[in-house]
Amino acid sequence: MDPPKPEEEDDEVMDQFMDKFRTQKYKGAFSEDKWEEEFEKIPMFMKKAPEDIDPEKSPELACLQSMLHDTDRPPEEQAKSYKEEGNDYFKEKNYKKAVTAYTEGLRRKGQDAELNAVLYTNRAAAHFYLGNYRSSLNDAIAARKQKPDHLKAVIRGALCYMEIKNYSEAVRWSDEGLQISPTEKKLLETRMKADKLHRAAERDARKLRQAEKKKQAEKDALHRAIKDRGIKLLEQNSKEEDEEEATRTSPDGISSAENVTGAQVFVDENGRLHWPVLFLYPEHGQTDFISAFHEDSRFMDHLHEMFSQDLPPWDTDRKYLAPDLEIFFEDETSQSFHQVDPGITLLQVLQHSRFSVKAGTPSFLVLVKQSPFCKKYFQDKKLHRLR
Structure with a gap:
């Protein structure tokens, strides 16, 4: 029998190796169930690199990063x-x-x-x-x-x-x-x-400009109306200013003034002014607000409307009756009070030499004539009564 040729010996060795490979499990081989996850751990085949690469723990990744x-x-x-x-x-x-x-x-x-x-x-x-x-x-x-x-x-x-x-x-x-x-x-x-x-946007801008132009024209007309009537406006200045300059008169006082209702003086179609007016009742700590007091209206007209049939609930003594009420305004400049004739109009009071409109809202005190509270209230104050 002829000895085997070298190539036949090689085939025999390979067959023996393959038989052994089939019977022994390769150490470190991928599992059948998680081979994709394990494949992803190999730096060369990673789809996404880790957020932070530690050169000591992942030298292969650090090397690839440095190459990149x-x-x-x-x-x-x-x-x-x-x-x-x-x-x-x-x-x-x-x-x-x-x-x-x-x-x-x-x-x-x-x-x-x-x-x-x-x-x-x-x-x-x-x-x-x-x-x-x-x-x-x-x-x-x-x-x-x-x-x-x-x-x-x-x-x-x-x-x-x-x-x-x-x-x-x-x-x-x-x-x-x-x-x-x-x-x-x-x-x-x-x-x-x-x-x-x-x-x-251009259309809206045009409308806005027109509205602002109209608003400015109304403001200018209002300023002219107040100035023509000789009405003084008192505007509060900042606290940083000197006490002697604590107040000043300016037409701008009406545009910056705000009250709890937001009402402001305005000019009607007939060129007449309507003012927001505040009535104060110091005896009871109460107030009344008239949002549009026509400058040609008399005080007595408003008092009769407010204190005729339905008296306010805080008037438990039923003494706030229109004929028995007196009206006063305060002159802050001289720290004195002036009595108002209920038969005159609002405009006549606003044109008084000692009257100034504060914060865009004329305000008046209303007290019961000759009442104990009225006498006590004015006993240490300078009062100018009607003659």
Whole structure:
């Protein structure tokens, strides 16, 4: 019998090895159930790198990371690596890390204008989805400085202008983009929407200007009416000013004055003034407010209406009757009080040499004639009674 040939010996050895391989389990082999998870742990095949890489625990990952961002490579190559890294983060909707990656790419300061335009545009997109519309717009502008006809940068810029409600710029950028690509659907839609909103904004602005113009005309007419009548307005100044300058007269006192109801003096269609008036009842700590006291109305008319049939609930003694009431106003300048004749009009009182309208609302004290409270109230005060 002839001895076996060398190739036959090799086949026999291989068959023996395979028989042994089938009967023995390979140590460290992947399990059938979790082979995909275990495969993912191999650095070369990871779909996503860990957040923080520890060189001691993961030397293979650290090595790959250093290879990826090797500072010895040309700036353009490093920038491309960061761009790809940013794109991966962007696909995962991790926009903050995408911004960081694109920023690192731009910091390489490469001379490739096309690449820089892409980095700026991609970072603009990431900022946009984070709601950083101003930063996104700045990046879109920077991208166009690198490459003026970069269509994606133009689209992103137009969308940013829409978000910050600068519709005229959104229209302009859309028009510039449509010169590059006349059929770009996104730009066509953006321009149509921006133009519509721009027209609406201009219309609203015109209405607002007209309303402000009308309001100013009414204010000027009111100031003239008060000035022509010789009515003095008393306006409180800030606490920081000297006590001697604590008050001053100014027509602006009516425009800045506020009371609890928000009522203000106004001029009617006949050119007559209507004032918000406050009646104070110091004996009971009560008040009455008349929102529109016609300047030609007499005080007695209001008193008869207020104290005739239905007396106020706080008047338990039933003594606040119209004929028994007296009206006074305070002159804060001289710290004195003046009695008002109920038979005269509001305008006559407002034109009194010692009367000033404070905070846009004339105020008066109402007391029961010759009552004990009235006598006590004025016993230590300077009072000018009617003669």
